Amino acid sequence: MNDLSEAQQIRDLIDRLTRLSAAEEWNGPLNPSQFAALSYLARANRYSRAPSHVADYLATTRGTASQTLKALARKSLIDETRSDADKRSIRYDVAPDGLDLLKVPSGLDEVINELPNETSFVLTAGLKALVNAMLLRRDNRSFGLCRTCKHHQGREKGGYCKLLEVELSPVETGQICHEHAAT
Amino acid sequence: MNDLSEAQQIRDLIDRLTRLSAAEEWNGPLNPSQFAALSYLARANRYSRAPSHVADYLATTRGTASQTLKALARKSLIDETRSDADKRSIRYDVAPDGLDLLKVPSGLDEVINELPNETSFVLTAGLKALVNAMLLRRDNRSFGLCRTCKHHQGREKGGYCKLLEVELSPVETGQICHEHAAT
DNA sequence: ATTTAATAATAGCGAGTCGAAACTATTGCA
DNA sequence: TGCAATAGTTTCGACTCGCTATTATTAAAT
Numbered sequence: 001m002n003d004l005s006e007a008q009q010i011r012d013l014i015d016r017l018t019r020l021s022a023a024e025e026w027n028g029p030l031n032p033s034q035f036a037a038l039s040y041l042a043r044a045n046r047y048s049r050a051p052s053h054v055a056d057y058l059a060t061t062r063g064t065a066s067q068t069l070k071a072l073a074r075k076s077l078i079d080e081t082r083s084d085a086d087k088r089s090i091r092y093d094v095a096p097d098g099l100d101l102l103k104v105p106s107g108l109d110e111v112i113n114e115l116p117n118e119t120s121f122v123l124t125a126g127l128k129a130l131v132n133a134m135l136l137r138r139d140n141r142s143f144g145l146c147r148t149c150k151h152h153q154g155r156e157k158g159g160y161c162k163l164l165e166v167e168l169s170p171v172e173t174g175q176i177c178h179e180h181a182a183t
Numbered sequence: 184m185n186d187l188s189e190a191q192q193i194r195d196l197i198d199r200l201t202r203l204s205a206a207e208e209w210n211g212p213l214n215p216s217q218f219a220a221l222s223y224l225a226r227a228n229r230y231s232r233a234p235s236h237v238a239d240y241l242a243t244t245r246g247t248a249s250q251t252l253k254a255l256a257r258k259s260l261i262d263e264t265r266s267d268a269d270k271r272s273i274r275y276d277v278a279p280d281g282l283d284l285l286k287v288p289s290g291l292d293e294v295i296n297e298l299p300n301e302t303s304f305v306l307t308a309g310l311k312a313l314v315n316a317m318l319l320r321r322d323n324r325s326f327g328l329c330r331t332c333k334h335h336q337g338r339e340k341g342g343y344c345k346l347l348e349v350e351l352s353p354v355e356t357g358q359i360c361h362e363h364a365a366t
Numbered sequence: 367a368t369t370t371a372a373t374a375a376t377a378g379c380g381a382g383t384c385g386a387a388a389c390t391a392t393t394g395c396a
Numbered sequence: 397t398g399c400a401a402t403a404g405t406t407t408c409g410a411c412t413c414g415c416t417a418t419t420a421t422t423a424a425a426t
C-alpha cells in the first residue's frame with residue numbers, strides 16, 4: 001500500500017524528528033552538537049569524560065570533539081582537568097551552569113512524555129535494536145551503564161569493576177562507561 | 184529501575200542513531216543536509232519543489248535551504264527551472280545523477296530491513312506519533328502523500344485535487360505535497 | 367638505556383550548515 | 397498608481413565536519 005519502503009519511511013521519520021528537534025535547539029544557547037556533548041558528559045563516569053570518549057560516543061573525530069568541548073569550556077559550562085597519571089589525557093567535568101542547562105526539558109522531551117506508556121516502551125525497544133545494530137556494524141563501543149557490564153560486580157553498597165580494578169559508588173554504577181561490555 | 188527518564192532515553196537513542204547514520208553519510212558524496220534535500224525533492228510533487236518548501240520540510244530557513252540547493256545544483260544532481268506563471272518562484276527537479284545516488288541503500292536502511300516486521304511496524308507508528316506532535320507544536324505543515332489528503336478525490340486513473348484544481352496522474356497521487364491536510 | 371612506535375589532544379584548512387538580517391525582483395491588492 | 401506581501405538570494409559570524417599535520421607524553425622493542 002505504501003509507495004516508500006518501510007526502511008525509507010522509518011529513516012525519513014527519524015531524520016525529520018531530529019531536524020524538528022534541532023530547529024528548536026538552535027534557538028537556545030547551545031547548538032545540537034554542543035548539547036549532545038554536554039549531555040553525555042553529565043551521564044558519563046569519571047573514566048569516560050575525555051575528548052576521545054566524547055568523539056567515540058558522538059560518532060565523530062577527535063578533532064571535531066575537541067573543538068566542541070573547547071566551545072563549551074569557553075562558555076564555562078564544563079571544566080578541564082588534566083590527569084596526573086597520564087599527562088596527555090584530559091577529563092571534562094560539567095560545571096554548575098552546564099547542569100542548569102540540562103534541566104530544561106526540550107520540546108521533544110515534552111512530546112515523548114505525552115506518549116502512551118506502551119508506545120514509549122516499544123519505541124525504546126525498537127530504537128535500542130537499531131542503535132545496537134549500527135554500533136555492531138561500525139565496530140563502535142556500546143557505552144552502556146556500568147552496572148549492566150560484564151566486568152561489574154555488585155557490592156552491598158555500589159559495586160566493583162574487575163577491568164579497572166576499582167571500587168564504585170552507587171552513583172557511579174548508574175553512569176555511562178566507555179569500557180562497557182554486554183554480558 | 185532506569186536512572187534516565189524514559190523521555191531522555193528515547194531522545195538519546197534517536198540522537199545517537201542519527202549521529203551514527205550521519206557519520207556514514209559524511210564518507211559519501213553528500214553531507215546529511217544535502218542528502219535529505221535531494222531525497223525530499225525525489226518524493227515531492229511538482230508543486231512542492233521550491234526552496235521554500237524544502238526549507239519548511241527540513242525545518243530550516245529559506246536562506247539555508249537556498250544554499251544547500253545551490254550546492255546540489257553545482258554538483259549537477261538537481262536542475263533549476265524558473266516558473267512562467269510566477270517569475271519569482273523556482274522549481275528544482277532531481278537529475279539522473281541525483282536519482283542514482285538515492286538508489287544506494289544506507290547503512291541505516293540495511294539495519295532497519297533486518298528488524299522483525301512487527302518491530303518495524305510499531306516503530307513506524309511510534310515515530311509517526313512523535314513527528315505529528317512536533318509538527319503540531321511548531322505549527323509546521325504535515326507534507327503527507329497527496330492521496331491521503333482531504334482535498335484529494337479518487338479517479339478511475341490517478342486523481343483530482345480540489346484545492347489546486349488539477350488532474351493528477353497515478354504517480355503524482357503517491358508523491359509528497361506541501362499543501363497536504365489530514366482528513 | 368635508548369630509540370622507536372603508539373596514543374592523547376590540538377591546530378589549521380576548506381567546504382558547508384545554521385539563523386538572522388539585508389537586499390532584489392516580482393506579484394497582489396487597495 | 398503605490399505600497400505591502402512574497403520568493404529567493406546574499407552576506408555575516410559562529411560553528412561542525414573530516415582531514416592532515418604537529419606537539420606531548422607514554423609504552424614497547426631493541
